Amino acid sequence: MLRARVRELARDYRKANAPLTPERLAKGIGASFEIAPIPTDGMFDFDRGRILIAEGQSLKRQRFTLAHEVMHYLIRHDENLLSDMHEEYAGDEFEETLEALCNLGAAEMLLPSENVKATLAKKGLRAKLIPDLAETHQVSEEVAAIALTDQAAHVLAVIAGGRPLKVLFSSRSEFFPSRPAKNAEVPKDHALALTLATGLPFQGEAPLPKHQRPFLLDAYAKGGRVYGIYRTKPN
Numbered sequence: 001m002l003r004a005r006v007r008e009l010a011r012d013y014r015k016a017n018a019p020l021t022p023e024r025l026a027k028g029i030g031a032s033f034e035i036a037p038i039p040t041d042g043m044f045d046f047d048r049g050r051i052l053i054a055e056g057q058s059l060k061r062q063r064f065t066l067a068h069e070v071m072h073y074l075i076r077h078d079e080n081l082l083s084d085m086h087e088e089y090a091g092d093e094f095e096e097t098l099e100a101l102c103n104l105g106a107a108e109m110l111l112p113s114e115n116v117k118a119t120l121a122k123k124g125l126r127a128k129l130i131p132d133l134a135e136t137h138q139v140s141e142e143v144a145a146i147a148l149t150d151q152a153a154h155v156l157a158v159i160a161g162g163r164p165l166k167v168l169f170s171s172r173s174e175f176f177p178s179r180p181a182k183n184a185e186v187p188k189d190h191a192l193a194l195t196l197a198t199g200l201p202f203q204g205e206a207p208l209p210k211h212q213r214p215f216l217l218d219a220y221a222k223g224g225r226v227y228g229i230y231r232t233k234p235n
Helices: 002-017 022-027 059-076 079-088 091-110 113-123 129-137 141-150 191-198
Strands: 032-036 042-045 050-054 155-161 166-170 202-207 214-222 225-231
Touching: 002 022, 002 059, 002 079, 002 091, 022 032, 022 059, 042 059, 050 059, 059 079, 059 091, 059 141, 079 091, 091 141, 113 129, 113 141, 129 141, 129 214, 129 225, 141 155, 141 166, 141 225, 155 191, 191 202, 191 214, 191 225
Parallel strands: 032 050
Antiparallel strands: 042 050, 155 166, 155 225, 202 214, 214 225
């Protein structure tokens, strides 16, 4: 299974290069990194062995972007894994899968799955865990969302914030027909918007932003952001 192999790659890299400071993250593959005015979150200049990280990101987000680019290198240099990916996917689907796997590996590097499993065993899967895990382990909220949803089937995470309220991040899930696009505006009468406006947690049914089909939603607001864990309905 591709996801299991990517997790193993990330775990091995974390153990070999701990503690994973930004410098050690890059140095482990013989690369350097720098903050630069680039149009994307990050990019890997393979010819120069240099990782570029977009300026303006928080330090936690920069670390996640750096880990994501390191995963690109690790996957690219694992011939068996890369071959299996090409056998299963092609074109845009290959690129989307690659990005998702790099996100998964980056999350595993920065927030070990055994820590996430222990938290879920105690508290269950709730939207509140996204900011809680991010704060406890000093990782970005995107890392926490990816790590949480990786441990449960049939779930998708959404983080929204700003004025007007927009989607800042949504995780990928094969069990959902699509996912909210980044920067998609959340309607004012949507459960996520009402949770943020009232500060009251929500549990019930609601569609994904800009979609129609309802799913089960657990939502929680904190610090000007709202976090949602969607679940497909049981058959």
